[in-house]
Structures are given as structure tokens and as C-alpha cells.
Amino acid sequence: MNTTRAEENYLKAIYRLTKTKKQVILPNLIAEKVQVNPASVVDMIKKLVRKELISYSRKEGAKLTDTGQRIALNIVRSHRLWEVFLVEKLEYSWSEIHVIAEQLEHIKHPDLVDKLDSFLDFPSFDPHGDPIPDKMGAYPISKKIFLSTLSIGAECKVISVSDDNTDFLNYLEKLGISIGTKIKILEKNAFDDSLSLQIEKKNIITVSRKFADSLYVI
Amino acid sequence: MNTTRAEENYLKAIYRLTKTKKQVILPNLIAEKVQVNPASVVDMIKKLVRKELISYSRKEGAKLTDTGQRIALNIVRSHRLWEVFLVEKLEYSWSEIHVIAEQLEHIKHPDLVDKLDSFLDFPSFDPHGDPIPDKMGAYPISKKIFLSTLSIGAECKVISVSDDNTDFLNYLEKLGISIGTKIKILEKNAFDDSLSLQIEKKNIITVSRKFADSLYVI
């Protein structure tokens, strides 16, 4: 199946939304993810239905077909492998890689992604802690949970982070938090659900509930 | 200056034509290089003139402005560095890399190309033997000549090869010729200008004048 860059971005968006949100995938939701007008999404939905990459109805929303799923999975795999490359080989920082991978994920050539995978020695997780599906589309397992689910006194390690919000990534970088950082829960404030955390047994910070709901730890 | 993929391909084409051909760069020539209809070239020429990336007149043909030249040079640099990456790190073969680099050369991010350059340890030539301009646009020097200019008995080493003709690259691969291969001129046939060559002191082959005019040696 021949897919354009735009089609691939929509397929990936639908795939990710299906994984994260537990709702029906409707135009508004996709529009927000792809950063595009809902009317444009309706156009693209028609095109993807025509190419049998998704099914769509007002009731069921957009759903990937097997082919669509396969393509989306390949893009995700490619994206995350390139992110590993950018951090480990080109020494990019955490927060810069997403936009570059957003372009690199669309480079097409037989074996390119597999060769990259092999060159990087088959990593299981990307620099944001997200799992990298293997050649067959199988995900490595990880038992990550939200920081917000831990109770006072618990210690944990940052394992994953939303890769598509630069503000969040920059904030983390400013706080000195990255994959592997050790965090201890000192206090939970009932008033606004904010948390006091100790970072790497050193500095103490206070973060919002929203923050704690965005950070995966183990 | 913000440039699209198509614009960059045209700028690169004009740049390469200016370097190789000693003629005025007119639509037909560009059309052939970019593999596009001459009418489309006329459209794009207008656009590039509007953006002040080239100048154009029927008499003078297309000429890169300073900005246009800078962009073209960066694309060439990016293309050749990615080719090195594909061969040295991903173990692609000689003849496969051009089409992939044709896509990779357009990936944009501050420092990406320089980081790649550094990761590859600042190579001077790409896998086809073509020089890689440095960050400032300066080319490394090489004193390559055409195989066809040598006389009988001469020995030489393959140093460079046209990277954009897959047929030629495949033919070379079949003959066991690549960068670094040693060649001795055994005979030159006045009748059709064909040459007898000995490859790596072993097998003897006969090649056409066109062939000998396409191979750079030292």
C-alpha cells in the first residue's frame, strides 16, 4: 500500500488515540492531535476509508483496518527507533528529538528500519520510555504506572514521558528530571492534589496533579 | 529562507548542472535532471526567481543567487553525509543509497547535518567518491581524472562514480568494480574506442568509451 506523509500522520494519530483514549475516535479528537481543522479531518477520513485503511461511522468513529494498523505500527516503530538514534548517536537532547523523528519516520526504503534497528542493537524503549514494537509489531512489556498513583513515602524511577508536548519536556529538563531519575513522594496536598517530591535524594520540588498524571514511573 | 522539498531538488539540480555542464542552464536541461516536464520547470523557475533563489533569462539561463547557492550546497552536503551513514553504519550497498539519501537530504533541523558530520568523523568523500563540502561550503580537493584519459599500460584506482545512474552502479557491481578497485589499461581499440581492462590484477574485461568516460580514477 502506497501512503503519503499526510495519510501516515493521520493513521498514526488514530492509532495513538485508540491506545490512549477509551472513547470513539471522532473528527474533533483527530483534528486536535494532527493540529488541523476538523473539516480537513473529514476529508482525510473519506480518503482513508476509500483506501480501506480505516472504517468510519458516526457511531463507531474511526477504526484502523488490519492494513491501516500495520502501517501505523510501522510508523511508530520507525519514529521511536530514529529517536533512539538521535539521542544515542547524534547526542541530541530529550526534548529536541520528537520534531525530527516526525520527519524521519516517513523515509521509505525496504529494510531501512530493520537495518536501523540492528545498528542500534534492537532497543526496546525509546528515549521517552515508550516501547518500540519489533519487526512483527509486538511490543515489549513494561509495568509502568503514573506517578500520581503512588502514596507518600514511595520511591520510584521515571520510565516514560509524553513525547509530544515540548513544554512538558522542557519543564522536566529544567527540573532535572529525565528517564531513570529517582523520585521520592514526600507529601500529597489534599487541597489541590499537588505533590512534594524529592529528586535524586537532593532537591525538593512541588508539582501539580496534572504533572503527576503525565509521568510514568516504575 | 523556507524551502520546500521540490524547490530544494530544483536548486540542487541547477547547482549540479552548473558544475558539470559548461552551458547555459535552460528548462530542457533541468527537466531532464529533475525528471519532470519542461513546462513544470518553467513554473518552478518563476517561483525560484520570485523567492530570489535564482536569476533567469533566456540568454543567461538559470543562475543561483548567493542564497540559492548556499541552500543547494547544504543539500549536497546533507545528501553525501547521509550516504556515508547508510554505507558505513547501516551496511547498505553502494548502489542502493542514492534514492534513500534523496529523501534524507531534506530533513531539516538546526545542527542535524553538523551532528551527523561529527558522528561520521568528518568524512571528506561520499561512498561514490564525491567530495563533501564542509560546514562553510568548502570542498576538499581531489585530483581525479577520467579513466578514458589514461594511456595503455597505466594503472589507476577508482575514486569516484556517478551516483545517480542505478544502471551504471549495478553494472559496476556486477563487474566487481567499486571505490578503491585497481585497474590496469591493457588495450585501446581505435575502431570503437573500447578499452580492455584488468581488474585487481585478475579478470580482464572490455568496456565502452561511454563507460570509460563515466569513471573517475586517480
Add this chain to the structure above:
DNA sequence: CCAATTAATTAGACAAGCCTAATTAAATAA
């Protein structure tokens, strides 16, 4: 159950890049 709001869809437009089929200009050869 109806009015108000929100979401999906349609209609119509536009930029980028390409094409084919005229048309015009230039070069060449008789």
C-alpha cells in the same frame, strides 16, 4: 420536550506541483 450548544459535514476556495496541448520564439539548414 424543546431550545441552545456543540460537533460533524458540506460547499467553495486556494497553494503547490505537476501534466498535456497549444502557441510563440529561436536556431538551423536548405
Add this chain to the structure above:
DNA sequence: TTATTTAATTAGGCTTGTCTAATTAATTGG
């Protein structure tokens, strides 16, 4: 120097992916 050929240009059209401004459904609060 005129006729022929070749090359450049224009005219008009198409696809992809986007937009804004209607319009039509759905949902929901009163």
C-alpha cells in the same frame, strides 16, 4: 532568407491537503 525543427512559454486542468463559512445533526440543560 525562408522553411523547418526545436525549445520555451502559456493556457488550462488535475490531485493533494489544507482552509473558512455555511449547514445539518446530535446532545444536553432547563
